[in-house]
Amino acid sequence: MKIRSILFILWVLLVSVLLIPSTNAEELSSGVHQIYTVSDLRAIARDPGGRYQLMNDIDLAGEDWLPIPFSGVLVGGGHVLYNLTIRQPGIETSPGRDGNLKEYSLQLAGFFSEMNNAAVMNLGITGADVSIEADSHCFAAILCGKADHSTVTNVSVRGRVSLINHGIMTGVGGIAGYGNGSFEQCTVLAQLTLEDRQFQQRCEQFMGGILACGIGNVSGCAVDLSGYDSCHGYVHNGGLIGMYYHCGQEVSSGKIMHNTVTGIIHFFEDNRDRRAYCEAVIGEKLTKPVKMSDNLTRFTRDETRKTDKVLQAEKCETPTMEETVIQPENGHWGWTLHRCTICGNTWSDQYTPPAYLEEGN
Ligand SMILES: [Zn+2]
Structure with a gap:
């Protein structure tokens, strides 16, 4: 065989080897929407099941963000959304149940209204200001009002969530409001305020640094929380989770491990049938976690019997x-x-x- 033929065969082999990875890379990147701007972020609403990658920090100042449902994957790449401002829940409502499995139609507020089979990772949300007055049952948080079969990994939220509620089933969370999922390596620095204006019926009220009400895994998270909860029904306050319960969701119990909780929740429960759940990790355990260990806490449960003045920062x-x-x-x-x-x-x-x-x- 001639040397020239051998060289030609080697050249063909080399070119095919070089071509294979580049084709794969194109296929991979073509399936992922790259996000650079606020309008790219808003475009998630047109394809909520898509795959997204944040390419830089984004300033949301001056935007009145409308919470949108999400069932895709969002990779933050370590980038941060600044100045998220939310003044109203998302348009859609979603079902939720209380500790007696009574069903409510929930309004939902957060960057996402509801995360459904979704995943968010390596994302920061800093300077968030979520402030809602809701005429019906409502959950508000910084990342999502409700999580359903979703995972939140290495997400850091900083900001304030305030909810004035006229409904019965209601809650505020740092990462998520109602639901279920896996929350791992997340950090929360948040001020949470919940004011009950339902005086006719006793509300079911929830507050948690990670999740206000629901079930799932919480591990490796760090929460620094100041909470203000004024309630004329039943409070369920937890440094991580307000009430741990499946609430009729087909999800098994999870692990609550290796978290740190620093903070204080000030509250009153204006109710003769007093329960006043407020604990450093989980407020009320209606379902027992599979495992709960190695959680470090420095938490103050600050209950007042004075109910004449709404509690706030x-x-x-x-x-x-x-x-x-x-x-x-x-x-x-x-x-x-x-x-x-x-x-x-x-x-x-x-x-x-x-x-x-x-x-x-
Ligand atoms: Zn002052």
Whole structure:
């Protein structure tokens, strides 16, 4: 055989080897929608079952975000959504059950209204401000109002969730409101406020740093929580989960392991048939977790018998606010720190992008 023929065969082999991986890479990337802008984010609503990858941090300042249902995969790539602002629940409602398996139609608020067989990973949501007044049963959280057979991995949320509720079945969570799923390696730094304005019937009220009411796995999460819960029915407050129960969902019990909880929940339960569930990890265990171990807590259960004043972070009738603007620098986002000089109520918002992002836009 001639040397030239051998070289030709080797060349053909080399070219085919080089072509195979590039074809595969194209096939893989063609199935994933890349997200660069707010309008790319909104486009998730047109294909809620799709696969998405966040390509950079996104500033949601000035957007009134409408919660959308999601049944796909969102890979955050370590990027962050800043200044998420939500003032109303999503359009769709979804069923949920209380501890007596009574069914309610739930309104849902969060970046996603409902996550259904969905997965979100390696994502940050910082400076979130979810503030809702709901005329009916409602759950609100930063990532999703309801999770159903979904996984949330390495998701970090920071912000405030406030719900004024006129319904009966209601709750606020750091990551999720109602439902079930797996929550792993998540971090939460949140202020949660829940005000019950249903005075005719006793409400079922839930609060949890990860999940307000439901069932699943919670592991390797770190929660730093301040909660304010004013209730004329039954409270179920937990540093991680308010009430642990299947609620009629076809999901088996999970593991609650290797989490840390720091924080305080202030609450009253204006109800003679008092239960007043409020614990560092799980408020009420109506279902027992398969395993619950190695959870480190520094948690304060702060119950007051005074029910004449709604509990909230701001203590003053007329607050005196002091604003400190932290400028963005060295590629990090800036923000504004607000502090009431009288009662010390403090929060951060108005995150501002570093220069390279502004130029890019
Ligand atoms: Zn004040």
